[in-house]
Every structure is written in C-alpha cells, then in structure tokens.
Amino acid sequence: xxxxxxxxxxxxxxxxxxxxxxxxxxxxxxxxxxxxxxxxxxxxxxxxxxxxxxxxxxxxxxxxxxxxxxxxxxxxxxxxxxxxxxxxxxxxxxxxxxxxxxxxxxxxxxxxxxxxxxxxxxxxxxxxxxxxxxxxxxxxxxxxxxxxxxxxxxxxxxxxxxxxxxxxxxxxxxxxxxxxxxxxxxxxxxxxxxxxxxxxxxxxxxxxxxxxxxxxxxxxxxxxxxxxxxxxxxxxxxxxxxxxxxxxxxxxxxxxxxxxxxxxxxxxxxxxxxxxxxxxxxxxxxxxxxxxxxxxxxxxxxxxxxxxxxxxxxxxxxxxxxxxxxxxxxxxxxxxxxxxxxxxxxxxxxxxxxxxxxxxxxxxxxxxxxxxxxxxxxxxxxxxxxxxxxxxxxxxxxxxx
Amino acid sequence: xxxxxxxxxxxxxxxxxxxxxxxxxxxxxxxxxxxxxxxxxxxxxxxxxxxxxxxxxxxxxxxxxxxxxxxxxxxxxxxxxxxxxxxxxxxxxxxxxxxxxxxxxxxxxxxxxxxxxxxxxxxxxxxxxxxxxxxxxxxxxxxxxxxxxxxxxxxxxxxxxxxx
Numbered sequence: 001x002x003x004x005x006x007x008x009x010x011x012x013x014x015x016x017x018x019x020x021x022x023x024x025x026x027x028x029x030x031x032x033x034x035x036x037x038x039x040x041x042x043x044x045x046x047x048x049x050x051x052x053x054x055x056x057x058x059x060x061x062x063x064x065x066x067x068x069x070x071x072x073x074x075x076x077x078x079x080x081x082x083x084x085x086x087x088x089x090x091x092x093x094x095x096x097x098x099x100x101x102x103x104x105x106x107x108x109x110x111x112x113x114x115x116x117x118x119x120x121x122x123x124x125x126x127x128x129x130x131x132x133x134x135x136x137x138x139x140x141x142x143x144x145x146x147x148x149x150x151x152x153x154x155x156x157x158x159x160x161x162x163x164x165x166x167x168x169x170x171x172x173x174x175x176x177x178x179x180x181x182x183x184x185x186x187x188x189x190x191x192x193x194x195x196x197x198x199x200x201x202x203x204x205x206x207x208x209x210x211x212x213x214x215x216x217x218x219x220x221x222x223x224x225x226x227x228x229x230x231x232x233x234x235x236x237x238x239x240x241x242x243x244x245x246x247x248x249x250x251x252x253x254x255x256x257x258x259x260x261x262x263x264x265x266x267x268x269x270x271x272x273x274x275x276x277x278x279x280x281x282x283x284x285x286x287x288x289x290x291x292x293x294x295x296x297x298x299x300x301x302x303x304x305x306x307x308x309x310x311x312x313x314x315x316x317x318x319x320x321x322x323x324x325x326x327x328x329x330x331x332x333x334x335x336x337x338x339x340x341x342x343x344x345x346x347x348x349x350x351x352x353x354x355x356x357x358x359x360x361x362x363x364x365x366x367x368x369x370x371x372x373x374x375x376x377x378x379x380x381x382x383x384x385x386x387x388x389x390x391x392x393x394x395x396x397x398x399x400x401x
Numbered sequence: 402x403x404x405x406x407x408x409x410x411x412x413x414x415x416x417x418x419x420x421x422x423x424x425x426x427x428x429x430x431x432x433x434x435x436x437x438x439x440x441x442x443x444x445x446x447x448x449x450x451x452x453x454x455x456x457x458x459x460x461x462x463x464x465x466x467x468x469x470x471x472x473x474x475x476x477x478x479x480x481x482x483x484x485x486x487x488x489x490x491x492x493x494x495x496x497x498x499x500x501x502x503x504x505x506x507x508x509x510x511x512x513x514x515x516x517x518x519x520x521x522x523x524x525x526x527x528x529x530x531x532x533x534x535x536x537x538x539x540x541x542x543x544x545x546x547x548x549x550x551x552x553x554x555x556x557x558x559x560x561x562x563x564x565x
Binding site: 016018021022025026031033035036037038040124125126174292296297299300303304346348369370373 | 408411412416419423426427428429558560561562563564565
C-alpha cells in the first residue's frame with residue numbers, strides 16, 4: 001500500500017489471516033466449511049417477526065443513544081437473573097453495534113496512548129488491532145493445549161508493567177472453546193485486584209457453555225467495579241447479521257463509552273433492537289435447543305478428531321474445536337491450504353489467532369451433522385494420505401521463528 | 402426413560418440414518434452401549450419404525466390424492482371411540498387417525514390414486530359405518546410443513562465460507 005493519502009495507522013494495520021482463507025475458499029465449488037464463526041441456525045422466527053412488526057408499526061427512527069430503555073431493562077434483568085449482578089439500565093447498560101463495537105468502545109474509553117492491555121492468546125483476531133487503533137500496546141500471553149489454553153496467575157503477573165491498564169479475556173473462547181471456570185477466573189481476578197487492573201470480558205459465547213454454568217468474572221468478589229462486560233445476541237440467539245451487542249459496567253466507564261458511541265454511531269439499529277427485546281423475553285427455548293445441538297456436534301467432532309489421531313482438548317463452550325495438527329508435520333497454514341485444495345474442507349489455521357495457535361486448526365462445528373460427517377470423512381482421508389510426514393517438525397520451525 | 406435414551410430418540414427422530422458409532426460419539430457413550438440402548442428402545446416399541454419424509458410433489462409420476470376427513474361418531478359404551486377408530490385405521494387407504502377435541506371426533510388422513518377413489522372410500526366405506534354420524538372431506542392441495550420439516554423453504558447455507 002503506497003497511496004500518499006492513507007494514514008500510517010491504516011497502512012500499518014495488517015489484514016486478518018482469516019481474510020486470506022476466505023479469499024482462497026470463496027472461489028471454490030463444493031467446499032465444506034468448518035471455517036465459519038457463526039451459527040448455522042437462522043434467527044428464530046419469533047425474533048424476526050418482532051422486528052418485522054416493529055417496522056410495520058413505524059419504528060424507523062433513532063432510539064436513545066444507549067438503546068431502547070425496555071431493552072436495557074431486559075439486559076439488566078438477564079444479568080441479574082443469571083449472574084446475580086445488578087446494573088442500572090439508565091446508566092450502566094449500553095446497547096452496541098455487535099459485541100465488536102462494545103470491545104472497541106471499552107478500549108477507547110479506558111486506554112491512553114502507550115498503555116498496555118494484556119490479551120490471553122490464542123485470541124479472537126480483532127483484539128490486538130482494536131487495542132492498537134486506540135494507541136494502546138497489546139501484551140499477549142500465550143497459552144497451550146497442555147493447560148487447556150488457560151492462563152496462569154503467574155503468567156499474567158509476569159506480564160504486568162507500570163503501563164498495564166487492563167486484561168482482556170474471552171470465555172468461552174474463540175478460537176479454542178476453552179471456558180474459564182470459577183477457579184481460573186479467580187486467579188485472574190486476584191492479580192487484577194492486586195495490581196489494580198481493569199478487566200474487559202468478552203462473554204459473547206456465554207450461552208454456549210456445555211458442561212458447566214458460565215461464570216462472569218464481574219460476579220466475583222470486588223470485581224464488578226473493575227470489569228466491563230461485553231456480550232451480545234450474535235451467537236446465543238443466532239443473530240450475527242443483526243449486529244447487536246451490549247456492554248455493562250460501572251456508571252462512569254459506561255458513560256464514557258456512551259460519549260464515544262453517541263458521536264460515532266448515534267445508536268444501534270432500531271429494528272435489531274426490537275428483535276433483541278423479543279429474544280430476551282421469549283427466545284430462551286430456542287437457545288436451549290441450539291445449545292443441545294452444538295453439544296452433540298462437539299462430542300462428535302472432538303471424538304472423531306481424536307480417532308483420526310489429532311489430539312484435541314474437549315472445548316467447554318463456543319462452537320469451535322481446536323485440534324493439534326502437529327503430528328502431520330505441516331504448519332497450520334500448510335495444513336489448512338492443503339486440506340482446502342485436496343479435500344475441499346475449509347478450516348482456519350490456528351496461527352492467525354497468535355503464535356500459540358500454531359500447530360492447531362480452528363474447526364467450527366456450527367454445521368449440520370451431515371456436513372460434519374462428510375468433513376470428517378474427507379479429513380480422515382487427508383490424514384491417512386499424509387500420515388508419513390515427519391512429526392513435530394512444526395514445533396521446531398515455530399521455535400526458530 | 403433416562404436422559405441418554407431421550408437424547409437418542411431426539412437424534413433418531415431428526416435423522417434415522419445416522420450410524421450407531423456416530424450417535425455414540427454425539428451422546429458420548431461407547432458404540433456397544435449405544436447399540437444396546439437403541440435395540441432396547443426398538444424392543445420396547447418406543448422406536449416403532451424408521452420413516453423418511455419425502456416431498457412427493459417433486460416426484461413426476463406421483464398422482465396420489467391426500468385428504469383430511471373430519472368424522473363425527475357416536476362413542477360406544479365401554480369401548481368409547483377406540484372400537485370405531487380401530488375399524489377405520491385398518492383400511493389401507495387410511496394413513497393416520499387421531500381422536501380430536503372440538504367440533505368433530507376423529508381426524509382421518511386418507512390417500513387414493515384419484516379424487517374419485519377418495520370420494521368413494523368416504524361414501525362407501527367410512528360413512529356407512531354404524532357409529533359414523535357425519536364426515537367432512539378436505540383435500541390437501543399443497544404440503545408446506547410436515548412433522549417439523551418445512552417443504553418449500555430454500556435450505557441453502559447463506560453464510561460466507563470463512564468468518565471470524
């Protein structure tokens with residue numbers, strides 16, 4: 001990029017590694033995709049109908065900057081019921097354009113140029129660029145499959161400097177599916193209290209937690225005052241295209257986020273907000289139905305990976321399996337590219353989520369059982385064909401770079 | 402009925418063609434235990450048969466006529482509606498029979514080769530049964546949804562191939 005009009009920020013921003021795989025796979029016929037980061041369910045009809053009704057009734061103008069009050073009240077009720085957390089719908093709830101905007105607002109509201117934000121990796125591709133766009137410095141902490149991709153308190157403590165402002169966590173995690181349980185969260189909380197750090201917690205996959213109830217770090221003792229919760233409707237309610245999320249947090253931080261929101265976005269889509277209101281009031285049976293299906297598919301795909309010789313930790317949530325492909329000797333990128341070209345199965349190479357994702361691939365199981373069975377069949381063929389590769393070559397290569 | 406049995410039934414009801422080892426992985430049980438569980442459900446007649454939902458409208462030479470018939474009957478002492486229901490469901494033309502609350506008693510689904518076949522079945526066989534007081538025949542013109550399956554909706558995956 002050499003256009004003289006471009007800002008140095010835009011010039012220096014690296015395109016997402018996911019984008020490259022989208023380009024590679026998009027032009028191919030007959031591809032089975034395990035590369036999608038969104039539900040395969042269509043938003044339930046009652047939610048769609050509520051939005052259609054809102055249009056019929058003429059709700060086509062702006063809403064209040066933080067969102068429709070009745071929706072903010074429902075969001076507040078949701079966190080009170082599920083996590084025993086109390087947020088004032090008038091000042092501590094903000095409806096955003098997807099969880100992504102919530103993350104952006106949170107970071108912009110708290111990070112001064114040069115301040116550091118600790119990010120647990122492998123992580124969602126947007127966290128680091130979003131921190132950089134705010135002038136902050138991301139400080140990644142790498143985790144491994146050996147610890148189920150959970151960070152230790154020591155690792156976080158070690159990464160803290162005088163400039164550290166916040167720790168970003170995501171549970172259940174994209175891309176690993178790891179759920180940070182109560183004890184993991186307590187470890188993180190202890191360090192944050194000790195070092196006086198803020199926590200930004202991305203809970204967009206909270207409703208897709210399979211083996212145990214999801215815990216919000218904000219609900220731990222002394223954490224509400226230092227936590228910004230980001231959540232939304234995309235994953236649990238299968239509403240990705242609606243772009244509707246929300247943020248919860250202490251009054252002063254939320255009001256700062258609201259200032260940025262009102263100048264940059266005005267408000268989230270009115271039509272989507274009416275759908276979301278219906279989702280929170282009457283959508284829970286659909287969430288339970290989808291969760292049950294994801295759980296069965298998770299069991300199926302993880303066991304299938306293990307049987308074909310790809311070690312894979314059991315993800316507790318989200319809809320991603322993150323198996324190791326180190327035994328094949330390929331790098332993540334090589335594996336994903338060869339698999340796409342030879343068997344027409346699209347997966348996302350783990351290295352796009354950070355160096356600790358190298359040697360892994362992200363496989364979304366948000367696909368029908370028929371699609372998953374075919375993907376497994378093709379991957380078995382692929383693994384069988386390439387099983388003569390020198391194992392663990394990738395580890396050595398990664399260590400050198 | 403335990404939790405795993407219900408789970409197997411839900412899975413099989415949605416897709417009766419899944420292999421036992423696939424179902425075993427889905428419910429996190431061994432293949433042997435899953436096989437035994439399914440056999441036991443079959444023996445207990447909880448699983449009655451493995452059916453397929455077919456959109457016959459897409460079959461060129463399908464010329465069957467389907468009708469829903471509302472039947473009012475006089476129930477009999479001791480046997481209630483069961484005796485007349487049994488007499489009706491034994492006809493080959495009859496595909497399903499339900500006892501209903503409301504304006505009529507039995508809902509009978511009938512199939513025939515032609516409209517005349519169905520009409521003849523109703524006038525000659527159904528209406529002449531002793532307990533039958535009246536019948537109202539509704540011919541099915543188009544099937545939109547059957548047993549939870551939507552027939553006329555495009556099911557193509559509208560998602561982009563790779564996304565964050």
